[in-house]
Amino acid sequence: MTGTPATALRPQHPSARALRGLADEFGLDVRGDLEHLEVTGVTLSSKAVRPGDLYVGLPGRNVHGASFAGDATERGAVAILTDASGAALAAETAPGLPVLVTDDARAALGPVARWIFRTDDNAATLFAVTGTNGKTSVVYLLYGILDQLGLTAGLTSTAERRIGDEAVTSSLTTPEASELHALLARARELEARAIGIEVSAQALSRHRVDGVVFDVAGFTNLTHDHFDDYASFEEYYLAKRELFEPERSKRAVVTVDSEWGKRLASEVRIPVTTLTTDPEVAADWRVTVGAETATHTDFVLEGPGGQRLETRVPLLGWYMAANAALAIVMLVESGIDLDRIAHALRRDGGIRAYIPGRAERVSGERGPLVYIDYGHSPDAFLQTLGAIRRFVEGKLIMLFGADGDRDTTKRAEMGAIAARGADVVVITDFHPRTEDPAAIRAALIAGAREAVPGREIHEVADPRAAFRAALALAGEGDAILYAGPGHEDYHEVNGVKIPYSARDDARQALREAGWAE
Numbered sequence: 001m002t003g004t005p006a007t008a009l010r011p012q013h014p015s016a017r018a019l020r021g022l023a024d025e026f027g028l029d030v031r032g033d034l035e036h037l038e039v040t041g042v043t044l045s046s047k048a049v050r051p052g053d054l055y056v057g058l059p060g061r062n063v064h065g066a067s068f069a070g071d072a073t074e075r076g077a078v079a080i081l082t083d084a085s086g087a088a089l090a091a092e093t094a095p096g097l098p099v100l101v102t103d104d105a106r107a108a109l110g111p112v113a114r115w116i117f118r119t120d121d122n123a124a125t126l127f128a129v130t131g132t133n134g135k136t137s138v139v140y141l142l143y144g145i146l147d148q149l150g151l152t153a154g155l156t157s158t159a160e161r162r163i164g165d166e167a168v169t170s171s172l173t174t175p176e177a178s179e180l181h182a183l184l185a186r187a188r189e190l191e192a193r194a195i196g197i198e199v200s201a202q203a204l205s206r207h208r209v210d211g212v213v214f215d216v217a218g219f220t221n222l223t224h225d226h227f228d229d230y231a232s233f234e235e236y237y238l239a240k241r242e243l244f245e246p247e248r249s250k251r252a253v254v255t256v257d258s259e260w261g262k263r264l265a266s267e268v269r270i271p272v273t274t275l276t277t278d279p280e281v282a283a284d285w286r287v288t289v290g291a292e293t294a295t296h297t298d299f300v301l302e303g304p305g306g307q308r309l310e311t312r313v314p315l316l317g318w319y320m321a322a323n324a325a326l327a328i329v330m331l332v333e334s335g336i337d338l339d340r341i342a343h344a345l346r347r348d349g350g351i352r353a354y355i356p357g358r359a360e361r362v363s364g365e366r367g368p369l370v371y372i373d374y375g376h377s378p379d380a381f382l383q384t385l386g387a388i389r390r391f392v393e394g395k396l397i398m399l400f401g402a403d404g405d406r407d408t409t410k411r412a413e414m415g416a417i418a419a420r421g422a423d424v425v426v427i428t429d430f431h432p433r434t435e436d437p438a439a440i441r442a443a444l445i446a447g448a449r450e451a452v453p454g455r456e457i458h459e460v461a462d463p464r465a466a467f468r469a470a471l472a473l474a475g476e477g478d479a480i481l482y483a484g485p486g487h488e489d490y491h492e493v494n495g496v497k498i499p500y501s502a503r504d505d506a507r508q509a510l511r512e513a514g515w516a517e
């Protein structure tokens, strides 16, 4: 893959630091003259280099970053930090560029970025959220509630990075460390009071949140996903548990609905508060889900010392109540009074939050309900289908595909869950990348047929045509769940990102069908 885009949030008034100071601070081996050189930023993508940056050349899966040292120099890099093999490459591609050498440049990136962007001076409360599903939702819920409390907030998610009104599109769920520290520095300039950060297992395994200590870390759940990166549930769990080490987070809020959550709560070495939606499970905080409708979910949150809050989240499904409750308990653990939160939510008639492409309703008042969702794991399918079933009495049609070049072991289960939970299944293409799309569809169909042999299944390769096929099968009182594309605006085939917004296309198809103006 390519590097991070040039559209990261970065400080607009960075203060320069002497490059010699950096070399001394980290005991780096120096090749070249650092005299009078100053550094104002750092990035690991040559394409994102700005004048005054340190370019960090990392060995990647595809290529060694140091081979782009020439590109970085042309864009104004003052030096390169890399490993020994990178130093040799840089000497060829950018002769004259000072080289700082370290054993493991990826591991050095976080602390180096922290030093350059001076993010040890950080006034914002930092929230981290991990888990297989619900991370994006929780950071948007944190952001929404903080806004209702009148506090300038920020977030980094799979969809976007945002500080107040300033936002850029994300390419990774968790930014690389240089991008993360740049964002924290920008947050300081904008006087943000709190930031919610989605932390993936891959980010923990790949040093992306190094150099940051979170005030409160939250855990949602752990279910089948990413078995291309982790060999087993155990490995995947251990990668996530890393977030709750004392070096990374000060306090934890753990949802203990799952066995993994219970185990995590028993293993962490930082103060931990627990939360559950399960009446059979003991926990510090309890969520009781009330009415679940097409537009909102009501819940009551009860905690230690008789603390109680009754509110509503403008999103679909019991799990959004669980996500909202996790966000609220994380805020309480950061020192905000539950009464203050309750007052703001009462004033506004509930939580105000918009989460792009998470069970987002694109249909209007007439015709079938249409939801576009980002769910791409078996458990996300199960939960979202279950949530829609609660209030839809008509036919439920599920449209989806599966990622190419990603965990292939989940495909049969995705097909099976769709066949069990929906009345009609429509299989289409979803980012086939370098795989044969027909083979991906076949694996999904095989899983669906094995689970429910008589289920009505349609196979339509093109997503636009597939959505129209699903719509043609639906009428008033029915619902379509289109899972996978969520907020995304492209479809990836053979390394090429073809523009495609499922949300825009679905709205267009609803107009064509006469269901919308």
Ligand SMILES: CC(=O)N[C@H]1[C@@H](OP(=O)(O)OP(=O)(O)OC[C@H]2O[C@@H](n3ccc(=O)[nH]c3=O)[C@H](O)[C@@H]2O)O[C@H](CO)[C@@H](O)[C@@H]1O[C@H](C)C(=O)N[C@@H](C)C(=O)N[C@H](CCC(=O)O)C(=O)O
Pocket (backbone or CB within 6 Å): 001, 002, 003, 004, 044, 045, 046, 047, 057, 058, 059, 060, 061, 062, 063, 064, 065, 066, 068, 171, 172, 173, 174, 176, 200, 201, 202, 203, 206
């Ligand atoms: C496995 C993995 O995490 N790979 C990440 C890694 O790529 P890589 O090691 O293969 O890098 P490479 O393409 O060989 O390039 C090597 C170096 O050269 C640099 N380069 C490359 C080209 C160029 O023109 N200029 C340049 O500077 C790159 O920035 C990189 O530092 O470094 C790249 C630069 O930051 C990332 O874009 C890339 O993420 C890829 C796209 C990815 O798919 N990552 C997934 C697995 C991931 O991290 N997912 C999680 C979880 C998602 C979820 O929960 O669903 C996430 O947090 O996003």
Ligand SMILES: Nc1ncnc2c1ncn2[C@@H]1O[C@H](COP(=O)(O)OP(=O)(O)OP(=O)(O)O)[C@@H](O)[C@H]1O
Pocket (backbone or CB within 6 Å): 131, 132, 133, 134, 135, 136, 137, 138, 158, 173, 198, 200, 220, 221, 319, 320, 322, 323, 357, 358, 359, 373, 374, 375, 376, 379, 380, 381, 383, 384
């Ligand atoms: N608490 C939850 N439990 C189970 N499923 C959930 C939960 N929250 C959300 N989901 C499902 O997972 C989908 C993805 O949600 P969300 O984007 O918040 O998760 P995520 O952890 O950020 O995933 P990703 O890292 O892939 O972006 C939702 O659209 C919904 O189908």
